[in-house]
Structures are given as C-alpha cells and as structure tokens.
Amino acid sequence: MNDAVTRETLIPRLQDALGAHAVLGDAPDIVGYTEDWRGRYRGEALCVVLPSTTIQVSDVVRLCAAAGVPILPQGGNTSLCGGAVPPADGPAPVILNLARMRQVRQVDAANGSMIVEAGCILKTVQETAAGVGRLYPVSLGAEGSCQIGGTLSTNAGGTSVLRYGNTRENVLGLEVVLADGTxxxxxxxxxxxxxxxxxKHLFIGAEGTLGIITAAALKLHPLPTQHSLAWFAPRDPAAAQQILGRFQNACGSRLSGFEIMNRHQLDRVLANVPNRRNPLADAHAWHVLVELSDTRDADGLEAVLTQTLGEAIEQGLIEDAVIAANDTQRADLWEVRHSVSEANKKAAVGLTTDCAVPVSSVPEFIDAATRAVHAVVPGLDIAIVGHMGDGNVHFIPMFSFAAWAALPDSGSMGDILRACVNDVAARLSGTFSAEHGVGQTGLPLMQRYKSRAELALMRTVKAALDPNQLFNPGRLVP
Ligand SMILES: Cc1cc2nc3c(=O)[nH]c(=O)nc-3n(C[C@H](O)[C@H](O)[C@H](O)COP(=O)(O)OP(=O)(O)OC[C@H]3O[C@@H](n4cnc5c(N)ncnc54)[C@H](O)[C@@H]3O)c2cc1C
Structure with missing residues (x-):
C-alpha cells in the first residue's frame, strides 16, 4: 500500500484508506484542530485525519512513515500548554484526531474494569461506569470534551488524585499503534x-511522542453514593494544610477532595462565568472545598465534616464555612471550582503554572512564589488555585489584556515570571509540571530542570520506539 507515497501524494492516499469524509484539508475545516483552546498557539497542518478503527490508525501511520510526514496525535485539544496543536514553524504534520474512535468495548463491573477506545470523552466514561455502579475517578474541568487518549497521554490529574491517584494509577492496559504501524x-x-x-507506562504521559494510544483498559472503583461537602475560608494556607491533616486522620480514604483557591481566583470566577455565586457571605482571602465520600453512612460523613470544621472554627483556623445541604448545592460548589479555567481565559492574560511540591511545603511555596513575582512586578494580581491534597498548585500571575498588550516584550515577561515560580518549586524539590504536561510551554523548561541523565534516558527511549521521529517530533525532549 505504500508504493511511492510522497508528501505530495499523501492526501489522496489517506483518502483512499479512510474515505474522503475522514480527511479534512480545507483551512476553514481544520482551524479548530490547529489552534489551541485559549487561542495562544497555532500552526499549520497538512491535513486532519479522523480514523474510526485501530486498523485505520495503523494505515495512516504506515502511509505517513512512508511519506516522511510527521503525525501529531490529538484528542479533545484541551491541552493547557500547547501540546495538541502543531508548532508555528517546521514541516506541517498530519493531525490524527481520535474523535471517531469512541466505542466502549467492554464493561466488567465484577472485575472493576472497562475497555474504551481512545476517542471516548472522559465524561462518557464516567457515566458509563456509574451506570454499572462503578466509578472511573479521573475528574477535571475539561471532562466534557477531553478524550481518554489525551488524559492518558498527559497523565492527567484533576480533583480526585488525593484519593485515587492520577490517570497512570487508573490504567490496567493499553492498545497502541507503534511507529512502524504495528x-x-x-x-x-x-x-x-x-x-x-x-x-504501558512508557506511553502514559509521553504526550504522543512514542505511539498512538487507540484503546485503554481502565480501572474502576466502588461508586461512592454518599457525599458530604463543605466550602470554608481558612485563615491562610498553613491553616488549610493543618485542616487537611485533621481530615486525613479523621476519615482516611473517605477524604476525596481538598481544593484551595485565593480570593482573586474566586473573584475571577464570579465576574466571568454566569450563574456562579460566592458560597460564603463575605469576602475572604482563602477558600477551600472539602469533600468526603463513601458507599454508605451519609450521617457518619456529615458528623466527621461538622466536627472537624467546628473544632477548626473554635481554634481560629477557619473564618467561615458552609456545608452543602443537598446534591444541587454540592454540584453548584463543584461548578465554582470547575469554572476556574474558563474564567481565567475570559478575564485576563494568565501565566498559568502547574507546579507540585511536597504537600507539607505548599504554604511555603505560595509565600515564596508570591514574593518572587512581586519582586519583578510589584502588586501584580495573582490567581492561585490548587489541588492542595496532592501538592499541586496553579500559581497564575495575571495581567489585564491592556496591560499585557502595553508591555514592550510580553514574551520575555512571561518567561521571567514563570521562571520565578518554577524556580521556587525546584528549590522545594518540586516540579514545573504536575498534571498539564510539557507541551510547547514547558519544552524549554525540560532543559532547565531535568537532569542530563534523565534527558538522555528519554532520548534513548524515543530513539528506540520512534527512530525516524514520526510522532510529535521536537516535543517533550528538547
Ligand atoms: C477547562 C479546563 C480544565 C482543565 N483541568 C485540568 C485538570 O484539572 N487537570 C489536568 O491534568 N488537566 C486539566 N486540563 C488540561 C487538559 O484537559 C488535559 O491535559 C487533558 O488530559 C487533555 O486531553 P485531550 O483529549 O484534550 O488531549 P489533547 O489536548 O488533544 O492532547 C494532549 C496531548 O496528548 C497527545 N495525545 C492526545 N491523544 C492521544 C492519543 N490517543 N495517543 C497519543 N497521544 C495523544 C497530544 O499529542 C498532546 O501531546 C484542563 C483543560 C481545560 C481546558
């Protein structure tokens, strides 16, 4: 099938293999695939292909390999670091989007597993699991549009890592198309x-540089049906951390969420996303959403929540708190948390960072990063939102659109401020990318923060699995 295929003849050959309807080449048809979610990164693609079977993915890989045209695997294109769109320069790749591969191949409630194709939307997977009384726990703000293949390739985190681990810890097996089409x-x-x-662990978190994930066997858990959720205002991050420890001691693995945000972040949500309201009566500097869940014993959950919060209020660790009275209120409070990325996109230019530090160092990280950023731009607004329970803090210096446009060299300013934050994380034995991945934003940082030995090992793996640099060339390892 690969006779004499060249860059010039590749599109008709792809049309022969997939059908013309599954190969998009016209500019208006492909713009949604070549520009990222926030409109910050865009590049050229030779075309976009939409295979519907693993065999078709393999056919595309063989044809592109023969023509010497790189492939950019793509899921829901919700990457927050420019990972899912082509580079602004270099040869235009074929974008291979998995959206049409969305079959649920198997659900086995007794085994606690399901096999889904890579293009399945995360929310569909959660709902399918819930339909048989099981939980697929990975949950994040983009769950209505990101695909399982994308979450695997970025080893996505989200709001339930505290209890269930990140994506890597919820995968049992994979189906992958390799660089020679195998x-x-x-x-x-x-x-x-x-x-x-x-x-499988080579491909999880590899951001599409080693192969194309076409299906996955996922790990399912018992479905918690009882939840107890509160929103409270801790005195400061150190108080929040103390309360986190108390919840862990009081209810062990029933603690399923512990999310922190500062006032600036909450204000952005309230001002930019319709129908979101402040859960508390007054303005407070810090806010935490805490959730407990279990398969039974709603009263027990509520009792632990009330008692732990009550003690913390008495000791001055908490300024105010509200407990969700029913499922609607619980969903509303989660909506506030999940609206953060949408709000920040609308509100201003946010220099999103994605650091993780040891959980015990989160207050020190927030304090030191704030001082480092304000040493460069005194008084700059900073939105802070984090999965405090797992040490992952999104520390986001924010410029108004006008202030950003007025900067003589906004690119350098972005690099300087991100470096301030990432250097603090590195000093505290942390990482610059906890869950979003490396993408285009983080590529220069790999050189800065990863050791030579680690980079050399990654290059060895890349050379072994993708010797001709077919998949996402130039990404992940600088
Ligand atoms: C509103 C919002 C909230 C978010 N919240 C979180 C959060 O809380 N936690 C978190 O971790 N992330 C979060 N993200 C980031 C993003 O949703 C995740 O990184 C998600 O895992 C990406 O999935 P996707 O299908 O959109 O992948 P894409 O963005 O399309 O691709 C991401 C990377 O994976 C590769 N890839 C995609 N599919 C495949 C495949 N089948 N095989 C091989 N490689 C592939 C791409 O080449 C790219 O490198 C959020 C994003 C948004 C927009």
Whole structure:
C-alpha cells in the first residue's frame, strides 16, 4: 500500500484508506484542530485525519512513515500548554484526531474494569461506569470534551488524585499503534502481572511522542453514593494544610477532595462565568472545598465534616464555612471550582503554572512564589488555585489584556515570571509540571530542570520506539 507515497501524494492516499469524509484539508475545516483552546498557539497542518478503527490508525501511520510526514496525535485539544496543536514553524504534520474512535468495548463491573477506545470523552466514561455502579475517578474541568487518549497521554490529574491517584494509577492496559504501524495489544485487565517491563507506562504521559494510544483498559472503583461537602475560608494556607491533616486522620480514604483557591481566583470566577455565586457571605482571602465520600453512612460523613470544621472554627483556623445541604448545592460548589479555567481565559492574560511540591511545603511555596513575582512586578494580581491534597498548585500571575498588550516584550515577561515560580518549586524539590504536561510551554523548561541523565534516558527511549521521529517530533525532549 505504500508504493511511492510522497508528501505530495499523501492526501489522496489517506483518502483512499479512510474515505474522503475522514480527511479534512480545507483551512476553514481544520482551524479548530490547529489552534489551541485559549487561542495562544497555532500552526499549520497538512491535513486532519479522523480514523474510526485501530486498523485505520495503523494505515495512516504506515502511509505517513512512508511519506516522511510527521503525525501529531490529538484528542479533545484541551491541552493547557500547547501540546495538541502543531508548532508555528517546521514541516506541517498530519493531525490524527481520535474523535471517531469512541466505542466502549467492554464493561466488567465484577472485575472493576472497562475497555474504551481512545476517542471516548472522559465524561462518557464516567457515566458509563456509574451506570454499572462503578466509578472511573479521573475528574477535571475539561471532562466534557477531553478524550481518554489525551488524559492518558498527559497523565492527567484533576480533583480526585488525593484519593485515587492520577490517570497512570487508573490504567490496567493499553492498545497502541507503534511507529512502524504495528498494533500492540496490551489490553489486559489484570490487577497483577509481573511479566517483565510494564510497557504501558512508557506511553502514559509521553504526550504522543512514542505511539498512538487507540484503546485503554481502565480501572474502576466502588461508586461512592454518599457525599458530604463543605466550602470554608481558612485563615491562610498553613491553616488549610493543618485542616487537611485533621481530615486525613479523621476519615482516611473517605477524604476525596481538598481544593484551595485565593480570593482573586474566586473573584475571577464570579465576574466571568454566569450563574456562579460566592458560597460564603463575605469576602475572604482563602477558600477551600472539602469533600468526603463513601458507599454508605451519609450521617457518619456529615458528623466527621461538622466536627472537624467546628473544632477548626473554635481554634481560629477557619473564618467561615458552609456545608452543602443537598446534591444541587454540592454540584453548584463543584461548578465554582470547575469554572476556574474558563474564567481565567475570559478575564485576563494568565501565566498559568502547574507546579507540585511536597504537600507539607505548599504554604511555603505560595509565600515564596508570591514574593518572587512581586519582586519583578510589584502588586501584580495573582490567581492561585490548587489541588492542595496532592501538592499541586496553579500559581497564575495575571495581567489585564491592556496591560499585557502595553508591555514592550510580553514574551520575555512571561518567561521571567514563570521562571520565578518554577524556580521556587525546584528549590522545594518540586516540579514545573504536575498534571498539564510539557507541551510547547514547558519544552524549554525540560532543559532547565531535568537532569542530563534523565534527558538522555528519554532520548534513548524515543530513539528506540520512534527512530525516524514520526510522532510529535521536537516535543517533550528538547
Ligand atoms: C477547562 C479546563 C480544565 C482543565 N483541568 C485540568 C485538570 O484539572 N487537570 C489536568 O491534568 N488537566 C486539566 N486540563 C488540561 C487538559 O484537559 C488535559 O491535559 C487533558 O488530559 C487533555 O486531553 P485531550 O483529549 O484534550 O488531549 P489533547 O489536548 O488533544 O492532547 C494532549 C496531548 O496528548 C497527545 N495525545 C492526545 N491523544 C492521544 C492519543 N490517543 N495517543 C497519543 N497521544 C495523544 C497530544 O499529542 C498532546 O501531546 C484542563 C483543560 C481545560 C481546558
């Protein structure tokens, strides 16, 4: 099938393989695939292909390999670091979007597993699991549009890492199309399998640089049906951290969410997203959403929540608190949390960072990063929102659109301020990318923060699995 395929003849050959309807080449048809969610990154693509089977993905890979045209695998294009769109320069790739591969192939409630194709939307997966009384726990603001393949390739985190771990910890097996078109069927649904190197972990978090994930076997958990949720204003991040420890001691793994945001971040949500309201009566500097959940014993959950919050209020650790009275109120409070990215996109230019530090260092990180940023731009607004329970803080210096446009060199300013924040994380033994991945934003940072040995190992893996640089060339390892 690959006779004499060249860059010039690739599009008709792809049309032969997939059907003309599954190959988009006209500019108006592909603009949604070549520009990122926030409109900050855009590049050129030779075309966009939409295969509907694993065999078709393999056909595309063989054709592109023969023509020497790189492939950019793409999911829901919700990457927050420019990972899912082509570079502004360099040869235009074929974008291989998995949206048409969205079958649920198997659900096994007794085994606690399901096998889904890579293009399944995360929310669909959650709902399908819930339909058989099981939980797929990965949850994040983009869950209505990001795909399972994208969440695997970025090892996405979100709001339930505290209890269930990140995506990597919720995967049992993968199906991947390799650089020569071979289909690797690793769709095992076992909890235990010690037969050599666990290959799936190479592809999870590899951001599409080693192969194309076409399906995954996911781990399911018992579905919590009882929830108890509160929104409270801690005195400061150190108080929030103390309260986190108390909840962990009081209810162990029933603690399923502990999310922090500062006042500036809450104000952005209230001002920019319709139908969001301040959960508390007054303005407070810090806010925390805490959720407990279990498969039974709603009264027990409520009792732990009330008692732990009550003690903290008495000791002056909490300024105010409200407990959700029903599921609607609970959903409303989660909506406030999940509206953060949408609000920040509308509100201003936010220099999003994605650091993680040891949980015990979160207050120190916030304090030191604030001082570092204000040493460069005194008084600059900073939105802070974080998954405090797992040490991941999005520390976001924010410029109004006008102030940003007026800067003589906004690119350098962005680099300087992000470096201030990331350097603090590095000093505290943290990372510059906890859950969003590296993408285009983080690429220069790999050189700065990863050791030579680590980069050399990554290059060795890349050379072994993708010797001709077919998948996302130039990404992940500088
Ligand atoms: C409103 C909002 C909230 C968000 N909240 C969070 C959050 O809380 N936590 C978090 O971790 N992230 C969050 N994100 C970031 C983003 O949603 C996640 O990174 C998500 O995992 C990306 O999935 P996607 O399908 O959109 O992948 P894309 O953005 O399309 O792709 C991401 C990367 O994966 C690669 N890729 C995609 N599919 C495949 C595949 N099948 N095989 C191989 N490589 C592939 C791409 O090449 C790219 O490098 C948020 C984004 C938005 C817009």
């Amino acid at each position: 289909i690797w069927d690793g769709l095992r649904v076992l909890r235990k399998d010690n037969t050599g190197i666990d290959l």
